Every structure is written in structure tokens, then in C-alpha cells.
Amino acid sequence: MSRVVRVAGGQGFWGDWPEAPRRQVEGGPVDYLMLDYLAEVTMSILQKQKDRDPSAGYARDFVGAMESVLPAVAERGVKVIANAGGVNPEACAAAVQAMASSAGCAGALRIGVVTGDNLLPRLDELFAAGHELRSMDTGEPLATVRDRVIAANAYIGSTPIVEALAKGANVVITGRSTDTALTMAPLRHEFGWGAADWDKLAAGIIAGHIIECGAQCSGGNCLHDWRDIPNLADVGYPIIEGSADGTFVVTKHAGTGGRVSVRTVTEQLVYEMGDPHSYITPDVVADFTTIQLEDAGADRVRVFGIKGAQATDKLKVSIAYKSGYKAAGSLVYAWPDALEKAELADRVLRERLDRLGLKFAKVLSEFVGASATHGRLAGDAGRHAPEVQYRIGVRDADRRKVERFTREIIPLVLNGPPSVTGFAGGRPKVEEIVAYWPALIDKSVVQTRVEVC
Amino acid sequence: MRVRLSDIAHARSGDKGDTANVGVIALRPEWYAVLEQHVTRERVARHFDGIIEGGVERYELPNLKALNFLLYGALDGGGTLSLKTDAQGKVFSTALLRMELDVPDAEARAANLPAAT
Numbered sequence: 001m002s003r004v005v006r007v008a009g010g011q012g013f014w015g016d017w018p019e020a021p022r023r024q025v026e027g028g029p030v031d032y033l034m035l036d037y038l039a040e041v042t043m044s045i046l047q048k049q050k051d052r053d054p055s056a057g058y059a060r061d062f063v064g065a066m067e068s069v070l071p072a073v074a075e076r077g078v079k080v081i082a083n084a085g086g087v088n089p090e091a092c093a094a095a096v097q098a099m100a101s102s103a104g105c106a107g108a109l110r111i112g113v114v115t116g117d118n119l120l121p122r123l124d125e126l127f128a129a130g131h132e133l134r135s136m137d138t139g140e141p142l143a144t145v146r147d148r149v150i151a152a153n154a155y156i157g158s159t160p161i162v163e164a165l166a167k168g169a170n171v172v173i174t175g176r177s178t179d180t181a182l183t184m185a186p187l188r189h190e191f192g193w194g195a196a197d198w199d200k201l202a203a204g205i206i207a208g209h210i211i212e213c214g215a216q217c218s219g220g221n222c223l224h225d226w227r228d229i230p231n232l233a234d235v236g237y238p239i240i241e242g243s244a245d246g247t248f249v250v251t252k253h254a255g256t257g258g259r260v261s262v263r264t265v266t267e268q269l270v271y272e273m274g275d276p277h278s279y280i281t282p283d284v285v286a287d288f289t290t291i292q293l294e295d296a297g298a299d300r301v302r303v304f305g306i307k308g309a310q311a312t313d314k315l316k317v318s319i320a321y322k323s324g325y326k327a328a329g330s331l332v333y334a335w336p337d338a339l340e341k342a343e344l345a346d347r348v349l350r351e352r353l354d355r356l357g358l359k360f361a362k363v364l365s366e367f368v369g370a371s372a373t374h375g376r377l378a379g380d381a382g383r384h385a386p387e388v389q390y391r392i393g394v395r396d397a398d399r400r401k402v403e404r405f406t407r408e409i410i411p412l413v414l415n416g417p418p419s420v421t422g423f424a425g426g427r428p429k430v431e432e433i434v435a436y437w438p439a440l441i442d443k444s445v446v447q448t449r450v451e452v453c
Numbered sequence: 454m455r456v457r458l459s460d461i462a463h464a465r466s467g468d469k470g471d472t473a474n475v476g477v478i479a480l481r482p483e484w485y486a487v488l489e490q491h492v493t494r495e496r497v498a499r500h501f502d503g504i505i506e507g508g509v510e511r512y513e514l515p516n517l518k519a520l521n522f523l524l525y526g527a528l529d530g531g532g533t534l535s536l537k538t539d540a541q542g543k544v545f546s547t548a549l550l551r552m553e554l555d556v557p558d559a560e561a562r563a564a565n566l567p568a569a570t
Contacts, residue, residue: 274474435532
């Protein structure tokens with residue numbers, strides 16, 4: 001039988017199940033543990049932390065995850081690949097080394113650190129060289145919000161991770177690597193796939209897409225047959241068994257809960273999908289319309305037939321900028337006529353905001369239990385709901401107006417419609433909005449660096 | 454014959470900025486043709502009229518027996534800007550499955566479609 005490389009998905013986002021990484025390395029054989037920590041706005045949160053403390057700016061949860069898998073890495077040769085480095089991969093590596101030392105495992109880790117994705121310190125240089133970083137949504141040049149930009153990172157691909165593995169790293173920490181590269185890179189490294197093996201690279205990317213959201217492909221959040229998905233309390237996170245020819249099997253450890261089936265994998269494949277013909281990554285453009293799935297036994301799905309095309313000469317850049325303020329608060333109205341009471345509360349509150357002369361960029365009212373998620377499609381069942389949560393939010397560039405709004409909700413408990421409760425949280429907090437500005441940049445501008453220590 | 458989409462398909466949805474995507478997957482391979490024929494871009498745009506601010510795009514994935522819909526302007530700006538409970542479009546999936554289709558009787562019988570009750 002040809003060689004198989006096992007890549008286990010252990011975190012689908014920063015905040016995912018703390019038990020999952022350890023369960024993945026202890027539940028059965030795996031070669032690589034892949035941990036994805038970064039969502040679109042995570043980099044800006046990390047940049048804010050680094051501004052306050054130069055030794056911060058990475059996903060701190062990763063240190064705990066590394067501690068939980070340290071025996072497997074030190075004794076059994078499991079390798080870890082994570083984009084936990086955020087805007088400070090060097091500090092992340094130092095924290096992991098310090099943890100390993102205090103656990104008596106100094107010397108067990110060879111950490112590869114990938115940098116070069118952070119463009120924030122280079123923005124003015126890039127502008128001067130004619131890179132406008134126009135928004136992919138609006139077409140506006142980034143200069144229009146330059147003074148409000150707090151993070152700018154290029155999405156980087158598999159190449160620097162492969163380089164770190166080739167240099168002998170058993171832990172690779174990156175900044176803004178694409179989620180999918182974290183899975184594709186070890187397959188590319190192990191099987192020696194070339195930078196132009198488009199079909200195989202595309203297969204590795206699609207393997208990455210399937211497991212990048214953790215258990216969302218192995219029974220979690222699965223709509224199909226959800227009542228009968230076994231033992232979600234003990235859900236197994238996904239594992240890719242990759243082969244040199246680019247085909248792979250999606251599975252999970254024996255004896256765990258959840259399910260891996262053509263249906264659970266298909267639901268994950270369509271998650272966050274754009275144009276399926278061209279799923280663009282730094283390494284390759286993958287074609288989701290070529291994916292073939294086949295039941296390969298209990299909790300095993302075979303994936304084959306994948307085609308890829310040459311990558312573009314651009315990288316996507318994830319930019320975060322300050323974009324005003326928002327706040328949202330809620331109250332709960334009880335039977336009888338819960339929805340009608342909540343609707344009256346909404347009219348009263350809005351009239352009070354008008355009388356105060358407060359105009360906002362946006363005001364949104366929702367009635368949870370009646371129409372908050374499906375709007376008019378929900379019909380009139382909410383008229384008979386035993387309780388309805390009234391939720392109102394505002395957004396504006398002027399912090400003081402948003403602040404004033406937050407004081408208008410709780411008074412309704414005593415001076416609005418009756419049968420109201422659920423105000424224990426008190427006044428809502430004003431949040432500064434950090435918005436997302438996607439842009440493209442020439443690949444040649446971004447030079448990644450790899451250090452193994 | 455009236456057919457509930459939730460009886461012949463399952464779905465998952467997600468976000469990219471202010472756009473929600475909904476992947477709709479046929480519960481039986483032979484029902485994919487029904488989805489392709491009846492769950493059109495126009496039909497979905499009508500379904501979400503007044504709920505989303507932009508247009509609708511449809512892509513076909515016959516290999517997965519699935520359609521992918523992009524719903525533009527669905528998320529009040531999306532991500533961190535949005536004031537919506539469902540700021541990341543997680544449950545547009547079941548909102549789409551509320552759709553009811555009018556399938557000609559002969560076609561419905563040939564495909565063995567379950568009638569809405």
C-alpha cells in the first residue's frame with residue numbers, strides 16, 4: 001500500500017474546543033497537527049494587543065495547546081503547524097519555547113517561524129511605490145482611510161511552511177498564512193509536490209478547506225440528519241489521510257463521536273464558497289466543480305479528481321481599519337402578547353432617540369423568537385411566542401451618540417410596556433468597529449522569511 | 454405539486470464580507486435536476502426580496518449535487534460592522550430551505566418528489 005500522511009485538524013478558529021488538539025494526537029496515529037487561529041479581523045485584535053505590549057500580538061491559546069500536545073511532539077514525532085503567530089510570530093515562538101523549557105522539554109522543539117506577511121510597517125513605502133491597495137469591495141484606494149489603518153497582512157501560501165519543514169522544524173508558526181496552506185504544506189513537503197503541480201496543490205488546498213473549520217466537517221453544525229449524528233459530546237475532529245497522487249481520505253479517530261460522510265463533507269465544502277470554478281489561493285487556483293466524493297467505509301470519505309490551475313501573480317491583503325462605533329442591547333418580553341409589547345417598546349425607544357435629536361448611521365431592531373434570523377420568511381408564528389427578545393443596535397462615527405443610546409434601553413423596564421425582564425447585563429458597552437478592507441498586491445512585493453531555532 | 458425545499462435538500466451558509474453564501478445540496482442525486490430547474494437565481498432573489506439589499510448569483514456544482522448562491526448586501530455591512538444577530542449569515546441556509554416550489558405533476562411524480570403537506 002502506498003504511503004499515507006495524516007494531517008489532523010485541531011482548531012477551527014481562535015476560541016475552538018481546548019480539548020481538541022490533545023484528543024487529535026492521542027486518539028490514534030497522526031503525523032501533523034494543524035491549528036487554525038485566524039479569522040478576518042483577528043489580526044487587528046492582535047495588533048492592538050501588540051501596540052500595548054510589544055511581547056503580545058499572537059494567539060495565546062496556542063501556548064496551552066502546545067503544552068497539551070508536548071509529549072506527542074517530543075516523544076512521538078508529531079509535527080505542529082499553526083498560524084498562531086498573528087502579528088508577532090517571534091514572540092509566539094519564544095513563549096512556546098519557554099513553556100517547553102519549564103515543562104522539562106527544552107531542546108525538544110525546533111520551531112520554524114515564518115514572517116514577512118506584515119505590511120503595516122511598509123504601508124508608506126508601498127504607497128510611494130504606487131501600490132494603492134484599493135478595496136476589493138468598493139474600489140477606493142487605501143489612502144482614504146490611511147490614518148485609521150491598524151493592521152495590514154498579506155495572505156501567504158505554503159512555500160515558507162514547506163521551507164521550514166525542510167529545514168527540520170517540528171513546529172511551524174506563521175502569521176497570516178491562509179488557513180488552507182497549513183494543511184497543504186505538509187502534504188507538499190512529504191510528497192515533494194512541485195510549485196507547479198497544480199492538480200496536487202489544489203487537492204491539498206481542498207483538503208485544507210475541508211478540515212480548516214475543525215469538527216464542522218465531521219458532524220458539527222451539520223444540518224443533514226442532525227438528530228442522529230452520534231455522540232456529539234465526544235465529537236472527533238477531522239483527519240486527512242493524504243496520498244502522493246493528490247487523492248485523500250477524510251476520516252476521524254476510531255471510537256469518537258460525530259460523523260464523516262459524503263453529506264457532512266459536502267456541507268463543509270460549500271461553506272463560505274464563492275465562485276466554485278476559481279477558489280484563489282497564493283499557491284494555486286482550485287476548481288471545486290471537479291471534486292469527487294465517495295463513501296469509503298464507516299466515517300471515511302475518499303476525495304479525488306481535483307483539478308487546479310496556475311496561481312495568479314497577486315496576493316490578497318487583509319487590512320483592518322477603525323470605522324466608528326456600535327452598541328446593541330436587549331430586553332425580554334413575556335406572554336401574553338410578547339411580540340406586540342416588544343414592538344411597542346421599539347416605537348417608544350425610537351421616539352425617545354428622535355426627541356433627543358440623535359440620528360445614527362444605522363439603527364437596527366430585531367425580535368428574537370419572531371423574526372430576527374429569517375425576517376418575514378418566518379411568517380406570523382412569533383405572534384404566539386411565549387417570549388420575545390427585543391434587540392436594538394446602533395452604529396455611528398460619533399462615539400458620544402452611541403454612548404447616549406446605551407442609556408436609553410434599561411429605563412424601559414420601568415417606563416415602557418409591561419412583562420419585561422432579561423436586563424441583568426446592564427447597559428450595553430460601546431464597541432469600536434474595526435472593519436475589514438480586502439485588497440490585492442503584487443506577489444513580488446511580499447518576501448517571506450523562515451527561521452528555524 | 455407543491456414541494457418544500459427542506460424536504461428535498463440540505464444546506465449550509467457562511468459569509469464573505471457583506472455577502473452571504475448558501476450551498477444547497479440535493480438529498481437524492483436525482484433531485485439535483487429539480488434544484489437546477491426550479492431553484493433559479495430569479496426565484497431565490499424573489500425569496501429574499503426585502504431581506505437582502507443586493508442581487509443574487511448562482512453557481513452549479515453537479516459533481517456535489519449542489520447549487521451555490523451568493524446573496525449580496527445580506528449582512529448589514531458584514532463582519533464587525535453588522536448589527537444583525539446573524540452577522541455572519543450562518544442561518545441563511547435554513548431561510549432558503551423555507552422556499553416552496555411549484556413542480557409540474559408529471560415531473561414531480563417522475564422524480565418521486567415528496568409533496569408538501
